[in-house]
Amino acid sequence: MGDASGEVAITDEEPKVGVYVCECGINISATVDVERVAELAKTLPNVEVSRFYKYMCSDPGQQLIKNDIKEHNLTHVVVASCSPRMHEPTFKACIEEAGLNSYCFEMANIREQCSWVHKDKDMATMKAYSLVAAAVARASLLEPLEKMKISVTPTALVIGAGIAGIQAALDIADTGYKTYLVERTPSVGGRMAQLDKTFPTLDCSACILTPKMVDVARHPNIELLTYSEVTDIDGYVGNYKVKVKKKARSVDETKCTGCGVCTENCPVLLQPQIYERPKEAPEVRERENVDELISKHSHYEAPLVQILLDVNEKFRYLPKDVLEYLSFKLDIPLSVIYRVATFYKSLSLVPRGHFHIKVCLGTACHVRGARKIVDAVRSNIADTEEGLFSLERVNCLGACAIGPTLVVNDDYHGNMSISKVGELLTSLETEYNETKEEVVEE
Amino acid sequence: MTDGHDPLIVAFCCNWCSYAGADLAGMSRTQYPTNVRIIRVMCSGMVHPNLVIDAFTKGADGVLICGCHPGDCHYIEGNLRTEKRADAIELMLEDFGLEPERFRLEWISASEGQRFAEVVNEMVEQLRMLGPNPYQT
Numbered sequence: 001m002g003d004a005s006g007e008v009a010i011t012d013e014e015p016k017v018g019v020y021v022c023e024c025g026i027n028i029s030a031t032v033d034v035e036r037v038a039e040l041a042k043t044l045p046n047v048e049v050s051r052f053y054k055y056m057c058s059d060p061g062q063q064l065i066k067n068d069i070k071e072h073n074l075t076h077v078v079v080a081s082c083s084p085r086m087h088e089p090t091f092k093a094c095i096e097e098a099g100l101n102s103y104c105f106e107m108a109n110i111r112e113q114c115s116w117v118h119k120d121k122d123m124a125t126m127k128a129y130s131l132v133a134a135a136v137a138r139a140s141l142l143e144p145l146e147k148m149k150i151s152v153t154p155t156a157l158v159i160g161a162g163i164a165g166i167q168a169a170l171d172i173a174d175t176g177y178k179t180y181l182v183e184r185t186p187s188v189g190g191r192m193a194q195l196d197k198t199f200p201t202l203d204c205s206a207c208i209l210t211p212k213m214v215d216v217a218r219h220p221n222i223e224l225l226t227y228s229e230v231t232d233i234d235g236y237v238g239n240y241k242v243k244v245k246k247k248a249r250s251v252d253e254t255k256c257t258g259c260g261v262c263t264e265n266c267p268v269l270l271q272p273q274i275y276e277r278p279k280e281a282p283e284v285r286e287r288e289n290v291d292e293l294i295s296k297h298s299h300y301e302a303p304l305v306q307i308l309l310d311v312n313e314k315f316r317y318l319p320k321d322v323l324e325y326l327s328f329k330l331d332i333p334l335s336v337i338y339r340v341a342t343f344y345k346s347l348s349l350v351p352r353g354h355f356h357i358k359v360c361l362g363t364a365c366h367v368r369g370a371r372k373i374v375d376a377v378r379s380n381i382a383d384t385e386e387g388l389f390s391l392e393r394v395n396c397l398g399a400c401a402i403g404p405t406l407v408v409n410d411d412y413h414g415n416m417s418i419s420k421v422g423e424l425l426t427s428l429e430t431e432y433n434e435t436k437e438e439v440v441e442e
Numbered sequence: 443m444t445d446g447h448d449p450l451i452v453a454f455c456c457n458w459c460s461y462a463g464a465d466l467a468g469m470s471r472t473q474y475p476t477n478v479r480i481i482r483v484m485c486s487g488m489v490h491p492n493l494v495i496d497a498f499t500k501g502a503d504g505v506l507i508c509g510c511h512p513g514d515c516h517y518i519e520g521n522l523r524t525e526k527r528a529d530a531i532e533l534m535l536e537d538f539g540l541e542p543e544r545f546r547l548e549w550i551s552a553s554e555g556q557r558f559a560e561v562v563n564e565m566v567e568q569l570r571m572l573g574p575n576p577y578q579t
């Protein structure tokens with residue numbers, strides 16, 4: 001930006017606008033009568049000079065503008081030519097060289113948005129003229145602007161210290177910037193710390209992650225804020241103000257060496273009780289029936305899976321109280337029961353509907369539009385009676401040849417389509433309502 | 443333009459997508475009627491409802507706001523604001539006794555020159571049927 005003193009001060013004077021209409025060879029002049037536009041523009045308020053020329057952006061074209069600025073003391077310039085996305089920078093630089101503020105410039109787009117999109121010469125000419133008139137009106141109101149420099153705080157904030165956040169913080173810090181790394185939980189690491197291997201190379205997850213966790217804690221440019229949350233972000237690019245809530249850590253951070261002795265003396269005991277075998281027989285629904293299920297399989301050495309299958313069939317899922325009761329009765333830790341219960345696909349920890357629908361999303365079904373089937377089922381069951389239908393997505397039902405496939409309880413339905421889903425679900429619903437009525441009648 | 447009324451459309455186009463879209467219509471020589479006057483704004487979100495009402499009270503037969511598709515706005519959520527404003531504008535038009543069809547909001551990306559021409563064509567048709575803006579003196 002040139003220095004302000006060299007520029008023409010315009011604020012108190014009447015604006016003097018120069019208008020330059022470009023022919024662009026024949027690109028504009030073929031459909032717009034540029035001479036007429038330039039002539040008409042002379043009558044517009046504030047217009048001092050108005051000219052047309054073959055190629056405004058060429059050196060002689062630009063020179064024309066520069067000479068006029070000097071000669072006529074122009075305060076503003078309007079060029080009617082191509083799109084400002086093309087030559088705005090060119091002309092801005094041009095008038096700046098002639099001592100005008102580059103913001104006292106306006107462009108009328110009479111090529112891309114006029115001569116190239118219209119055929120009728122009269123109408124295109126009138127449109128070009130009205131675009132020029134608008135540009136002149138706007139130009140007369142333009143005030144010179146100064147470019148300013150605003151200092152920025154060369155600091156970065158990374159939110160979330162999973163592997164991505166850790167790596168980002170390390171990369172930024174390595175380039176020499178101070179970096180704040182905020183993590184909501186007490187430890188960095190995120191999801192990756194819960195994994196054993198990573199896809200697709202099956203590399204050891206911890207072997208990649210842990211060295212980076214250490215780096216991030218030790219890096220001189222990184223300030224680690226764990227167990228903290230961002231509560232407010234304010235400001236703008238380069239000058240943000242961020243509020244971070246550091247949750248109480250109940251130890252003196254400067255003195256803590258991480259020895260862990262405090263845990264032995266901690267007065268608060270938070271043991272996850274639910275994973276142990278209950279000490280007393282817990283309350284359970286339909287105790288007799290559950291007892292019967294247990295005794296039915298008592299000849300097995302390890303009856304748990306069989307019992308769980310039966311429970312699942314009876315209640316259509318594994319109720320929590322029943323699992324606790326099983327833990328007590330069979331003397332198996334609840335954690336083991338959960339391990340088994342979550343391993344098998346046929347067991348469910350949430351209630352399933354009277355009709356449990358499984359939609360296959362295996363490759364074969366997927367390419368035949370299984371996603372649409374899932375959507376169709378979902379929208380069809382949306383306003384049915386609660387507990388009537390439930391939906392599960394599975395990966396391969398072993399019936400690829402008839403895909404897209406869905407299974408209702410144990411019945412397979414192949415070659416599904418959106419309309420077939422609708423028919424099937426309606427017939428199931430009617431069937432269910434009929435049986436319900438029969439029961440009532442009896 | 444044959445049947446008497448020749449409507450005037452003021453189109454606010456955001457610099458980053460829709461203005462470039464209109465430029466593309468030019469570069470591909472897609473023809474549309476001369477009834478539209480494009481005003482370049484940095485973001486569709488800066489078109490205050492008053493500007494639209496101003497345009498109408500000063501005689502525009504139709505007003506078109508074009509912005510980037512949702513999610514593409516150069517200023518992140520400018521066009522979402524535009525969408526909300528469009529609802530307000532429609533309500534205001536009713537109060538002014540103007541048909542809501544005179545106003546239109548369209549998402550036009552830099553690659554949709556064709557679409558821009560289509561929209562202008564449709565709007566000109568529509569406005570011909572509606573006749574001149576009653577505020578025209």
Ligand code: SF4
Nearest residue numbers: 022024055057081082
């Ligand atoms: S200024 Fe634009 S319209 Fe004129 S000759 Fe140059 S490219 Fe063509």
Ligand code: FES
Nearest residue numbers: 456485509510516
């Ligand atoms: S920049 Fe195009 S709508 Fe905001």
